Amino acid sequence: MKPTIKDVAKLANVSISTVSRVMNAPETVVETKRTRVTEAIETLGYRPNSLARGLISRKTGTLGVIIPDIRNSYYADLIRGMEDASKKLGYNLIICNTDSDKNRLISYLNNFYEKQIDGILLTSEPVYPDYYNELKRLKMPLVLVSTHSLEYELPSVKINDEQAAYDAVSYLISSGHKEIGMIGFDLSDSIAGLTRYQGFVRALREYNLEAVKKNIVYIHDWAENGEEAAQKLFQLAPELTAVFAASDELAIGLLSYLHENGISVPERVSVIGFDNIRLSRFTIPKLTTVAQPKYEMGVRSVEKLHRIISGEKDPILREYLPHEVVVRDSVKRR
Amino acid sequence: MKPTIKDVAKLANVSISTVSRVMNAPETVVETKRTRVTEAIETLGYRPNSLARGLISRKTGTLGVIIPDIRNSYYADLIRGMEDASKKLGYNLIICNTDSDKNRLISYLNNFYEKQIDGILLTSEPVYPDYYNELKRLKMPLVLVSTHSLEYELPSVKINDEQAAYDAVSYLISSGHKEIGMIGFDLSDSIAGLTRYQGFVRALREYNLEAVKKNIVYIHDWAENGEEAAQKLFQLAPELTAVFAASDELAIGLLSYLHENGISVPERVSVIGFDNIRLSRFTIPKLTTVAQPKYEMGVRSVEKLHRIISGEKDPILREYLPHEVVVRDSVKRR
DNA sequence: CATCCTTCTGAAAAGGTTTTCAACTTCACA
DNA sequence: TGTGAAGTTGAAAACCTTTTCAGAAGGATG
CATH class of the missing domain: 3.40.50.2300 (Response regulator)
Structure with missing residues (x-):
């Protein structure tokens, strides 16, 4: 059985509140107890349970990504950017492939809702009215990636x-x-x-x-x-x-x-x-x-979503990143 | 504020136990109440909170995948197989790229532990002693994918x-x-x-x-x-x-x-x-x-992990899938 | 010495669900 | 009419944390 905060409290001979404080605001607990708690955590190999934590804090530290197909190397690059930015900001990514199937998309959206995901990154799919209604109903922070919507006021990151x-x-x-x-x-x-x-x-x-x-x-x-x-x-x-x-x-x-x-x-x-x-x-x-700039788009979209989640004001609703013609050998001047 | 089971109960004028039963064992509640509850769920747009559910059931329906880099199309194929099998068995995938960095791997492992992930799919990395100790400490169900270990008794799926x-x-x-x-x-x-x-x-x-x-x-x-x-x-x-x-x-x-x-x-x-x-x-x-057979390996590894999680006896510890020489045009007889 | 602040601590509530248990209804049967 | 079984139901405990609140201890001030 995994050790819980109670086990730590018992071993360190303090209350669970104190243990919690050692983890979240160590400066508020007196040094003798603090070291006792730290040692107890160490010997038990204790790690806090994110579920319990998330239940109370209403944050899971998880973002949901919806893509058509990870095998398409375009999305693989995008996701890599998302992943690196997520790691930096303290998120994990749940990735779901839809094969552009409407039902799968809706089913994943609901799954995200149940899992209390902090936000959604929706790639490539054009935003049809029924998607929009579903998204609106769920009221979850959202960023569109390599797609956008001119009809609806939805934040997005893509090229032109x-x-x-x-x-x-x-x-x-x-x-x-x-x-x-x-x-x-x-x-x-x-x-x-x-x-x-x-x-x-x-x-x-x-x-x-x-x-x-x-x-x-x-x-x-x-x-x-x-x-x-x-x-x-x-x-x-x-x-x-x-x-x-x-x-x-x-x-x-x-x-x-x-x-x-x-x-x-x-x-x-x-x-x-x-x-x-x-x-x-x-x-x-x-x-x-x-x-x-696929990787960069991934990074930007996560940063944008993070801003939305944390309630910061996001300066630009629809972001367009620069593209570039890469000249190699397959075009000849004539 | 998201509606909870309490809101449903109040609206349907029953106890929360009854609502819970309607969702998990509908046949045990009398029809009049059942329809009342179903309607209440419908009108409120209620969806159960997975965190609360997972806290008590000790299941999150999430698997953690550790890969070197999703941009490598080899892993992309593998993951697609995992994803499809996961969807079928009711899991989501959290995917983490390590860039073959030991510290990142260990950090992700701990993250998985905190998140109460149901099981881990660890790809490609050879299992070094310190990984093994970490894995052993965490005591989480695990399958090695496109890697294996001859020193340790760990389940794996790969080719020869x-x-x-x-x-x-x-x-x-x-x-x-x-x-x-x-x-x-x-x-x-x-x-x-x-x-x-x-x-x-x-x-x-x-x-x-x-x-x-x-x-x-x-x-x-x-x-x-x-x-x-x-x-x-x-x-x-x-x-x-x-x-x-x-x-x-x-x-x-x-x-x-x-x-x-x-x-x-x-x-x-x-x-x-x-x-x-x-x-x-x-x-x-x-x-x-x-x-x-990359896709197939992905599928098999999830199925294997699922068997382990559900406590079924897994027939083969180390599975080897067949490979095949695909003859096209880059080799000439001489 | 009384009073007021600070600093530190633990009890308890809250978060949203599942599950156990006891109790209540209803029905069949003698 | 009484007995027991089967079918329904709700209250409460449990899962593991964070956070609020009040109280205790100690020090400083008048």
């Missing part, structure tokens, strides 16, 4: 996806490309899908290349294979000299397809990705891409 | 690393290669380092190729770049026709190095990896590798 996509495509155009295609996520995905498409179109329009905006193939699930999409794209528009892939994983599938079909990169076709995942440095050729 | 490495190298040899090299993890890593090295050596010895076992370069940190190691290796032994990389990430770095230096794969040099990570299907050329 539209601008980032615009910058990627502008980079292709300024490298002399005119026949440009895109592999993107479904437009119903208002974060990674629609916005990046909008950035793509805005860049084209600005350079009077709008005719080209039909050269696009959509993916409906992030785990889907970039190779197939690539095949469809080049069937649709064989004359392409450059492709913007809405994620590095897609870009890697695309690279694979092009290699299989003897189309050299970047000589014949240039490729630009999105996310800057770990392995994009090691593709052949090394992938040019637009980098999201 | 030595045999898997042996199979990888045998595959190279049976493909006609004699000049074989290896990029491996430091031998002080008794799981991914030493064992895979031993498998490498056993295969060489069996085919009388032992002279070649000096062709090896060690990596001291998984995040280290495979490219540098590749460079050292080919400086050491330029005549190599095949390389066994102890992880797919290393293999990808190696591929990148070879491409940079105009050494064609698999025509001039063959490469075999280890782990079968997601992206190994998309490298150029597609990577031949030995697959670990």
Whole structure:
């Protein structure tokens, strides 16, 4: 049986209040007793029970994270940032994968509520009205990560996806490309899908290349294979000299397809990705891409949530972090 | 203020015992009251407080996972298996990254103890005596994942690393290669380092190729770049026709190095990896590798831990799951 | 010497649930 | 009509802490 505060009290021959004080405000107890208590704690190997503590203090020191899928290395980086920041601020993370399943999400939310989690980090899912209602009902501190909501007043941390996509495509155009295609996520995905498409179109329009905006193939699930999409794209528009892939994983599938079909990169076709995942440095050729500050976003979101939990005033509701085009070898000037 | 069981009781005009029974053993309460209570729960949006529940039941429905780094896609797959199995069995996961730092590990262990976690999943770290003492002191249910201990009687789930490495190298040899090299993890890593090295050596010895076992370069940190190691290796032994990389990430770095230096794969040099990570299907050329059943290992380890927690007899202390050589395009017969 | 402050301490309440126990109803059966 | 069993119910204890409150002890001040 685990030792409790009572056992310590008995061994040190003091009341449990005193033991509690030794742990939480040592300066208020006289030295003789304090050392007696400390020694008792030591010999028993006593550690306070967080459940009891949380019951009374209404704090659990735990944050709940909701992500689509941890296997996606984008989220892995994000979470690592969250974890490091959490450790610093004294939180633990409970991580739940939803596979973008609505029911799973709602079920996890309720689970968080029951567990008396201190706050929620909700990633990537667009905030649909029914989510919002559920969130509102639960009244728990919340930060949206790599997603945001323009309809509702919810705090968020992300990059500007539209601008980032615009910058990627502008980079292709300024490298002399005119026949440009895109592999993107479904437009119903208002974060990674629609916005990046909008950035793509805005860049084209600005350079009077709008005719080209039909050269696009959509993916409906992030785990889907970039190779197939690539095949469809080049069937649709064989004359392409450059492709913007809405994620590095897609870009890697695309690279694979092009290699299989003897189309050299970047000589014949240039490729630009999105996310800057770990392995994009090691593709052949090394992938040019637009980098999201994933780790940093994780850190910031936890700090933001912490501010909300502790009732500090949070200066900015919706935070946008800077992205960056990382130039490597997969785009050629022509 | 969140509604409590008292509020429900008052609204339904019954005692709190009855409310509790409605939730935990509905058949023992008469129908009229039961519906009254259910309705009250509904209108108040009541959800039981897990802290209070856990305090009395001595169960939190939470498992603690200790991993080196979630960004390593190997662990991400593992965790996904754990998560799915946990969901099924009614657990949540608290995930902690140690970066293989001893102090962090110990600190997390104590944190788990305080949080009254139901059990621990400890991955990859070899079990050093001081860990063992700590674990023993805490007396918490534990399963080792993708690591094991031969000194101590601890339950574990992993593959047979030595045999898997042996199979990888045998595959190279049976493909006609004699000049074989290896990029491996430091031998002080008794799981991914030493064992895979031993498998490498056993295969060489069996085919009388032992002279070649000096062709090896060690990596001291998984995040280290495979490219540098590749460079050292080919400086050491330029005549190599095949390389066994102890992880797919290393293999990808190696591929990148070879491409940079105009050494064609698999025509001039063959490469075999280890782990079968997601992206190994998309490298150029597609990577031949030995697959670990990562997801399955995650699932099995949670099931095993669950058995231990519920006091069921667990049939096998140390479980070894089957691996498999996945043949793709990076190894050429000669 | 009386009074007032400080400093230190323990008893008890509170936090929200589950579970035990005793008591009360109801019903079947003799 | 009486007896016992079965079915329901609520009061109270238990789980382990933190915190409030009042009291005791000691010192300083008038």
